[in-house]
Amino acid sequence: MSSLEFEILATAMMVSAACAMPGAYLVLRQMSMVADAISHTVLLGIVLAFLIVPLYGHPLMVFGASVMGVVTVLGIDLLKRTGLVREDAAIGITFPALFSLGVLLISLLARDAHLDEHMVFQGDLVYSVFQRLELGGRGFGPMTLWKMAGIFLLNGALALRFHRELKIATFDPVLAATLGISPALVHFGLVLMTSVTAVGAFDSVGSILVIGFMVVPPVTARLLTDSLARYLGLSILLGCVSSLGGFWIAWTVNGSVGGSISLVMGAMFVVVLLASPRRGLVADWRRRRRQRVEFAVRMLVIHLFQHRALGQRTEENHAGHLEAHLGWSAEFSRRITELAEARGLIRRVDTHWLGLTSIGQRQAEQSLAG
Amino acid sequence: MQAMPPALEVNDLTVAYRDKPVLWDIDLQVPTGVLMAVVGPNGAGKTTLIKSVMGLMQPAAGSVQVFGEPAGRQQVRRIGYVPQRTSVDWDFPTSVRDVVAMGRYNRGGRWRRADRRDAERVARALATVDMEDLADRQISELSGGQQQRVFLARALVQDADLYLMDEPFQGVDAVTEESMVAVLRRLQEQGRTVLAVHHDLRTAPAYFDWVALLNVRLIASGPMATAFSECNLRETFGGSAPEWANPPVTAAG
Numbered sequence: 001m002s003s004l005e006f007e008i009l010a011t012a013m014m015v016s017a018a019c020a021m022p023g024a025y026l027v028l029r030q031m032s033m034v035a036d037a038i039s040h041t042v043l044l045g046i047v048l049a050f051l052i053v054p055l056y057g058h059p060l061m062v063f064g065a066s067v068m069g070v071v072t073v074l075g076i077d078l079l080k081r082t083g084l085v086r087e088d089a090a091i092g093i094t095f096p097a098l099f100s101l102g103v104l105l106i107s108l109l110a111r112d113a114h115l116d117e118h119m120v121f122q123g124d125l126v127y128s129v130f131q132r133l134e135l136g137g138r139g140f141g142p143m144t145l146w147k148m149a150g151i152f153l154l155n156g157a158l159a160l161r162f163h164r165e166l167k168i169a170t171f172d173p174v175l176a177a178t179l180g181i182s183p184a185l186v187h188f189g190l191v192l193m194t195s196v197t198a199v200g201a202f203d204s205v206g207s208i209l210v211i212g213f214m215v216v217p218p219v220t221a222r223l224l225t226d227s228l229a230r231y232l233g234l235s236i237l238l239g240c241v242s243s244l245g246g247f248w249i250a251w252t253v254n255g256s257v258g259g260s261i262s263l264v265m266g267a268m269f270v271v272v273l274l275a276s277p278r279r280g281l282v283a284d285w286r287r288r289r290r291q292r293v294e295f296a297v298r299m300l301v302i303h304l305f306q307h308r309a310l311g312q313r314t315e316e317n318h319a320g321h322l323e324a325h326l327g328w329s330a331e332f333s334r335r336i337t338e339l340a341e342a343r344g345l346i347r348r349v350d351t352h353w354l355g356l357t358s359i360g361q362r363q364a365e366q367s368l369a370g
Numbered sequence: 371m372q373a374m375p376p377a378l379e380v381n382d383l384t385v386a387y388r389d390k391p392v393l394w395d396i397d398l399q400v401p402t403g404v405l406m407a408v409v410g411p412n413g414a415g416k417t418t419l420i421k422s423v424m425g426l427m428q429p430a431a432g433s434v435q436v437f438g439e440p441a442g443r444q445q446v447r448r449i450g451y452v453p454q455r456t457s458v459d460w461d462f463p464t465s466v467r468d469v470v471a472m473g474r475y476n477r478g479g480r481w482r483r484a485d486r487r488d489a490e491r492v493a494r495a496l497a498t499v500d501m502e503d504l505a506d507r508q509i510s511e512l513s514g515g516q517q518q519r520v521f522l523a524r525a526l527v528q529d530a531d532l533y534l535m536d537e538p539f540q541g542v543d544a545v546t547e548e549s550m551v552a553v554l555r556r557l558q559e560q561g562r563t564v565l566a567v568h569h570d571l572r573t574a575p576a577y578f579d580w581v582a583l584l585n586v587r588l589i590a591s592g593p594m595a596t597a598f599s600e601c602n603l604r605e606t607f608g609g610s611a612p613e614w615a616n617p618p619v620t621a622a623g
Contacts, residue, residue, distance in 0.1 A: 028462065168472050171462045175524075178424060178451050179475045180443065226508040228463045 001251075007142050008125050009247045012261060014148040015201045016213045016239030021155035022194040023214030024235040027222065029170050029190075032215045033088065037076065037095035038069040038191070039198040039210040044102035045069065046199060051109065062147075062199050069195025070188060072098060125257045128204040144204045151200045155193055159232070166190070167228060209258045213239055216265040223276045242268055296336045298367055299326065301345050304356050305364035313353045320352065375438030377402040377532045377563035378423065383432030385418050392418045394587040396432070400532075400565055400580070405558050406591075407568040407577065410584035411607050416567040417454070419584065420534045424451055436532060447476070450530030452538050452566075455517040460510050466520055467505040470495055473524040488527075495523040498553055500546075514541030522550060526557075533557065535566040551577050574598065 001009075026035050045068025049061045072094055079090035131143040140146070159166065169176040169186035176183050194214070201210050221234035245268075246261030253260075274281050303326060307316040315321060322333040337354065340346045345360035356364065378400040385393040393415040400406050408416050421427045423434050425446055436445040450473075473495075474488045496502045499519040504512070512520065518538060525533055539547050554564050554577070565582075568574050574581065574594075581598045582591040583606040590602040 030459075164472075164475055167464070168475060171464065171469070172453070172458045172472070174424070174426060174451065174453055174457065175472060177426065178446050178449060179472075180447065181475070222463065226463050226510075227465075228468075231463050 005251065007145060008257060009243065011128065011142060011145045011148065011204055012125055012243040012247060012257065013240045014145055014152060015205050015209075016217070016243045016261075017236050018148050018152035018155055018197050019201065019210060019213035020217055020235040020239045021152075021159050021232070022190060022197055024218040024221070024232050025166055025170060025190055026194060026214060027218040032219075033091050034073060034076070034191070035194060035198075035214040036211050037072050037091050038194050039202075039207040039214070040095050040099040041072040041102070042066065042069050042195055042199045042202060043207070044098050044105070045195075046202060047102050047105045047109075051105075062196060065199045066192060066195035068098070069198065070191055073188070073191045125204050147200050148204070151197055155197065158189075158193060162186075162189075205258050209262055212262045212265050216269055217242065220265075220269045220272045223272050223279045238268065239265075293336070293339070296326075296328070296332070297340050297343070297345070298363075300336055300340055300354075301356065301360050301364045302367055304346060304354055305361065305368075308356065313349065317349075317354045318352055319348075319354050374402055375435070376400055377404075377437060378565065379435040379438075380419075380423070381433050381435075383419075383422060383434065384430045385415070385422055385427055386430045391586060393422070393429075396584075396588050398582055398588055398591055400563060400582075402437075402563050403558060403561055404580040405554055405564045405566075405578045406580040406582060407566055407574045408582045408584055409568055409571060409574060409606070410589075414585045414606075416584055417536055420451075420536055420565070420567065423534060424449065448531045450525035450528040450533045452521045452525045452533065452535035454536045455514065455521060455540065460512070460517060462509065464509060465505070466501060466507050466509060466512070467492060467496070469509055469520055470523045470527060473527040491527045492523075495526040498526060498556075499523045500549060515543055515546050518542050519546065519550065522553060526553070531562055533562060533564045533566075535564065537567050537569060539568070539570070547573075571603070 023035060026032060042065055045065035046061075048068070049064040053061055053064070075094045075098075076087065076090045079085045079093065080087050085093065128142065128144040133140040133143045133146050165176070165181050165186055168179065169181055169183045173183035176186070197214075198207070198210050201213070205213070217238040218231070218235040220238050221231050224234060225231050242265040243261050245264040247257055249255070249264065250257040250260040272280065275283075277283060300322070304317055307314065310316060316325060319333070319337055322328055322337070323330055326333075328336070337346070340360070341348070344357055345363060346354050347357050349355045376399045378398070380396050380398040383393055383396040383398075384391060396419065398419075408419065410416055418427060422429050423436070423441060425441060434441040436448060439445050470492045471488065474491065493502065493505070496505050499522050501516065501519050501523060504516065509517070509520070518541060522535075522538060525535075538550065542550065554566075557564055566578070568578065575598055579594050580592065581594050583589040583597065583602050585606045589606045590597045590599075
């Protein structure tokens, strides 16, 4: 791997780590779609800031452009508060309009700037590393890498310093207010953090991958842990792992780095959704199946118990009639009967009829009592 | 000697959604050290009353005083609030212990980190509500009654002087309800004041010693023995008076 390629990989990982912090809280606050809106409308902020101060990548410009993210969320909140438009629709109304204005302004006014419509959606990791940071005639690597490292450190410091405020205001805003934490301040602080990150990541990865980095690793991490600290750490880690995997694929097939990373994140989510040890669909399916079998055994025991007065050989306790009486398939009846027999709950009477053992009898009595 | 100010004093409080009044001109005094039930039919404004005291709603008129001072940021910190359990997202990734510890935020300054004393207080509160075995349980695995007890424990560690509770017994079984009432009694013995929205008119006289009857306006308030009369109940709940299977005060005395 050349040093250029290494820098591309390092930049992608840094962007993903920086996005994880606001993203993890946005997901917990059910604001994923707000990440979508912000990552698009900051384009208008970037264009406006660029027209006023034509210094691309300057910290002041980053903060100026980020104001547009706050404006977007204010607009969404105001629309919602009229009571005439719901939140999802308010997002759908606000951001295409602001985003399109940004695109239009680029095509009209900033034709010669290195902002173009293609980059808006995808960014360009490869291009972004060609902008070098130079101080006193010496090169210090790609500008974007340093910028994102700064944003990552800022996000991390804020998250550590305000972790209790973020946690309490997210879980229970009313309690937060009574404890002297302003839920509105936390809300807009997080929105500003999201905007700064989206602006910073815009030229390297574009809006789609920013949404991906903010939403997919946290949602995946949430399926793997119930601890807040581990959830936050895993969000960063999974973002970095996806960047690594995506970069490797892009390198192998000589394709788009951003696109490969998005794809890897999606695949990673699907795998975890299926295979997560406690919350995954496979674990859930197995749990359900086990519960169904356990319940069926109890049901058989109770069925035999309820009809014990009828005698030893009746319609009700014939092993071949369970299908009709309990609505089971022949195969399932056989399995449950064998299982109950193996556990010593029931016994055979002349091969075809079933009777309860004393253990089975006791279990039935307990089940009915409890 | 100056008389002790009431824990809560509400004067001429009117709250409205646009032009629809939810509370009309409420005058209510809650003396320090009482257990007061707030009863009234659905839509009577019980939750709105509590939220207005907490400063979570903008009243159209009126004032609220907490321990003799206008309710503001400072006074609100003397209040422990137990919301309805449906008001939060129980799928949040955290443990029972951690939710209770949230009540310790801000004790002794914003910059202070949680220490051993906080951990002990949290453990004691969990024991008080019989939840110490579930301290490390993920909160999404709790039953409704357990969620309610977590909120009660969280309010306990706040060391508040006035507790406002919005249906604290919602979804709680009879045994747990008894033990939660014992917790309220202990708060009273320590000189704290409790104001709780309560739905069960049969248990109200047994659990509480004061009562406020509310139906948009305040019908009556005072000691249980005088205010909880059949006449006041009829006025509060209208002709189709509900579940007072044992007419409380009139039958008893």
